[in-house]
Amino acid sequence: MSTQANGNVGIVIVSHSPDVAKGTAEMVRQMVGEEVPLAFCGGNPDGGLGTSVEAILAAIDRAWSEAGVAILVDLGGAETNSEMAIEMQPEARAGRIVVCNAPIVEGAVIAATEASGGASLEAVRRTAEELSPA
Amino acid sequence: MIDEAKKRALIEAMAAAMIGHAEELTALDQAIGDGDHGLNMKRGFEAVLADNDVIAAKPLPDALKAIGTTLVMKVGGASGPLYGTLALALAKELPADPSRDDLARALRGAIAAVKARGKSESGQKTMLDVLEPVAAALESGADPVAAANGAAEATIPLKAIRGRAAFLGDRSIGHMDPGARSSALLVAAIAGVLGGISDGG
Numbered sequence: 001m002s003t004q005a006n007g008n009v010g011i012v013i014v015s016h017s018p019d020v021a022k023g024t025a026e027m028v029r030q031m032v033g034e035e036v037p038l039a040f041c042g043g044n045p046d047g048g049l050g051t052s053v054e055a056i057l058a059a060i061d062r063a064w065s066e067a068g069v070a071i072l073v074d075l076g077g078a079e080t081n082s083e084m085a086i087e088m089q090p091e092a093r094a095g096r097i098v099v100c101n102a103p104i105v106e107g108a109v110i111a112a113t114e115a116s117g118g119a120s121l122e123a124v125r126r127t128a129e130e131l132s133p134a
Numbered sequence: 135m136i137d138e139a140k141k142r143a144l145i146e147a148m149a150a151a152m153i154g155h156a157e158e159l160t161a162l163d164q165a166i167g168d169g170d171h172g173l174n175m176k177r178g179f180e181a182v183l184a185d186n187d188v189i190a191a192k193p194l195p196d197a198l199k200a201i202g203t204t205l206v207m208k209v210g211g212a213s214g215p216l217y218g219t220l221a222l223a224l225a226k227e228l229p230a231d232p233s234r235d236d237l238a239r240a241l242r243g244a245i246a247a248v249k250a251r252g253k254s255e256s257g258q259k260t261m262l263d264v265l266e267p268v269a270a271a272l273e274s275g276a277d278p279v280a281a282a283n284g285a286a287e288a289t290i291p292l293k294a295i296r297g298r299a300a301f302l303g304d305r306s307i308g309h310m311d312p313g314a315r316s317s318a319l320l321v322a323a324i325a326g327v328l329g330g331i332s333d334g335g
Contacts, residue, residue: 044210046177050170053214054207075168076297077212080251084206084215 009115009124010037010063012071013108014056014078016049018042024072024105028112035116039063051078056085060097068096068121070128072108096121102128135231140327141197142190147323149183152176155319162312166299170211171312178209178217194232198225212297213313216252216261223247238272245269258295259306261313263288268321279325282318289314 011028015021021042028038039062044050056071063069071086073079079099086097098121100107111128119127136144152159152175160172182189182204189200202221206214227240245265249255256262264285271281287310294306297313 044170044174044177045208046210048170048173048210049168050174050210052207052210077210077214080212080215083251084218088206 007067008036008065008118009067009111009121010039010065010069011108011112011115012056012059012063012069012082013038013040013042013104014051014059014071014082015040015042015074015104016051016078017074018047020074020104024108027105028108031109032112032116036112037063037065037069038112051081053081053085053088056082057088060085060089060093064093066096067115068098070111070115070121070124071097071099072102072104072111072128073099074104098125100125100128102131106131136194136328138190141192141194142186143327144324145182145186145190145201147327148320149179151319151323152179152316155316159312159316162310162315165309166294166302166306167297167312168211171213171316174209174211174213175217175316178205178214181208193230195225195228195230198222198228212252213261213316216248216313219247219251220244220265234272238269241265241269241272252296254296257292259289259292259299259311259314260294260296261311261317263292263311264314264317264321268317279318279322282321286310286314286318 013021013024021040025038025040039059041055041059045052060069071082073082082099086094089097100111107128111124114124114127156172156176159175160169163169163171182201189197192200198221202218202225205221206218223244224240227243229236248262254260254262256266264282267281267285268278271278289311291307293304294300294302299306
């Protein structure tokens with residue numbers, strides 16, 4: 001699932017489970033609509049539970065927006081692999097991709113809602129991270 | 135001199151250690167993690183082994199870069215970026231024909247990179263708890279394999295602060311950290327090929 005980049009921040013959903021990633025993306029689409037570039041990935045390189053840097057790189061490409069990309073992750077390895085994927089991006093892109101410290105489902109929905117209104121990457125991240133206990 | 139034959143042997147030894155101990159690592163990870171460490175490391179090193187001819191023909195820094203990139207792409211868990219970062223950092227730090235001093239210095243640099251990647255420090259029940267004593271052993275002239283094995287054992291009473299095991303809190307106490315064990319196994323495999331250091335693992 002993806003859309004061509006418009007002016008809005010893109011959202012990438014990275015779960016250990018392909019089903020959780022897909023389901024979260026479906027909730028974002030239904031609740032927020034088509035206004036944000038959106039991509040998701042889940043599962044390790046063999047298709048089992050886990051995450052794959054290669055798949056995350058591809059998801060960032062699909063959701064890429066000049067306004068930047070906010071990544072929502074579930075558990076530890078998803079975060080570490082997402083950070084690795086960001087570092088592997090060209091420098092011009094790497095500074096415009098963030099991993100949000102937020103719960104994956106609620107964070108993706110609220111981040112996409114914020115992004116759909118044209119908010120900056122920093123505002124999208126801040127809004128998502130307000131969901132996390134300080 | 136780490137020539138092509140030695141690089142090939144290093145890759146074979148590391149892969150054999152991870153493939154041969156996959157079940158043990160998975161069992162350790164089932165106790166305090168998500169039970170995929172053995173399978174993930176096996177998958178990563180099988181991919182490295184499949185490219186052995188190409189990788190071993192490269193100069194050491196380029197070979198390490200290829201190994202690191204493969205681990206990042208193929209392992210699938212957090213250990214992919216962590217071991218991948220270790221290899222990529224070693225690739226940057228090591229000359230083509232390193233001395234023991236070069237290894238110690240490069241390992242210190244690579245440990246710093248792994249700490250940054252994992253946002254972790256020593257004493258948190260991770261692979262770092264093995265890597266740092268190994269670097270110290272290389273610096274002091276002690277046996278790095280004995281240091282690695284002792285350090286892996288010493289993670290048993292530690293409480294996990296980072297990674298999935300951190301969710302368990304006190305319940306992580308009493309189990310060896312799977313990443314510490316895989317690090318010790320890799321150190322033993324490398325030392326076995328480079329020689330002059332005792333067997334272990």
